[in-house]
């Protein structure tokens with residue numbers, strides 16, 4: 001791989017992936033990051049990378065659904081590998097306004113695949129980053145394996161499932177060299193504060209209510225974002241073409257336990273002035289419609305085939321995450337106030 005097209009590189013996981021590939025691997029080629037900068041895309045996440053890596057890092061503002069923009073990027077940069085993150089990613093938003101999810105996650109992926117097919121003579125790999133939510137919901141027993149049936153329950157997961165099927169079909173029908181990864185819930189630096197963990201950290205710091213859906217008994221399998229990015233890179237280097245790999249943290253927690261841990265850690269690191277527990281801020285609110293009860297990943301395939309396993313424990317990962325948000329008040333302020341969106345408008349008008 002010499003010229004990797006990363007889509008959605010200004011979002012949470014894409015940012016960490018771009019940083020990882022350029023800073024922490026022996027990759028010596030170029031990363032071309034294509035992102036259309038929705039509310040979730042923040043190019044400021046990578047300004048230091050832009051200065052440090054010069055021509056080895058390029059950013060292009062473009063929609064993955066725009067055929068001519070994407071085709072000209074394939075031509076201009078001689079793209080030989082794709083790592084496809086770009087998506088609408090938040091389940092609650094998909095319930096309120098599903099349109100963008102269909103457009104980006106399904107039609108955008110289709111457009112990328114079509115262009116990749118046109119350039120398949122030089123394409124080594126199209127890696128599609130997907131989610132465990134395509135498998136639906138588990139009750140208290142069992143795990144999702146690569147052979148679990150697809151049973152998506154939200155417009156978000158249905159759109160990701162459709163994209164997975166398209167990617168797989170391009171392997172079967174056209175022989176496009178693809179891999180797919182289905183990962184559990186990520187957390188870590190740069191995550192947009194609409195998702196559970198950063199929302200709870202920032203609300204708790206501001207003494208705002210911590211809204212827990214339903215009774216807080218839904219279970220998620222948490223994975224530190226660095227571990228996810230390392231898994232994707234292993235798949236890109238050595239994964240079997242046409243294969244799917246499940247990635248998970250072996251770290252199941254009920255939401256209420258996750259939120260309690262955040263409160264307790266914050267109380268240790270930065271106690272409130274009256275020393276009271278931030279657990280007081282927890283408020284049980286109306287449940288998410290169609291709320292999946294439990295996700296849990298069986299990741300033995302990637303462990304056995306590619307030698308990957310999660311390195312970060314939830315205790316250390318959560319502490320690192322909390323400290324990152326505490327150490328980056330400027331990032332938090334610009335994201336919460338929407339200042340970064342104004343900057344984007346100025347830069348790209």
Ligand code: NAD
Nearest residue numbers: 008010011012013036037038040041063064086087089186
């Ligand atoms: P995110 O919402 O933080 O980032 C998405 C990025 O995609 C943003 O930078 C956004 O601007 C960009 N984007 C959106 N629509 C676009 C379009 N039409 N054209 C170009 N760029 C566009 O998402 P994330 O949490 O970083 O997730 C990245 C990928 O990983 C997604 O495909 C998601 O489904 C998958 N995933 C996420 C998790 C998780 O826990 N966050 C877990 C498993 C899989």
Ligand code: DAU
Nearest residue numbers: 089090091131132133184185194195196211212213218255
């Ligand atoms: O499993 C992988 C998926 O994880 C990814 O594909 C998605 O892109 C990502 O957003 C995430 O989906 P979830 O819906 O699991 O994540 P979220 O952070 O929105 O919610 C985590 C759990 O916390 C879920 O059970 C809903 C609950 N929740 C969430 C929010 C935002 C609350 O109780 N209160 C909240 O305010």
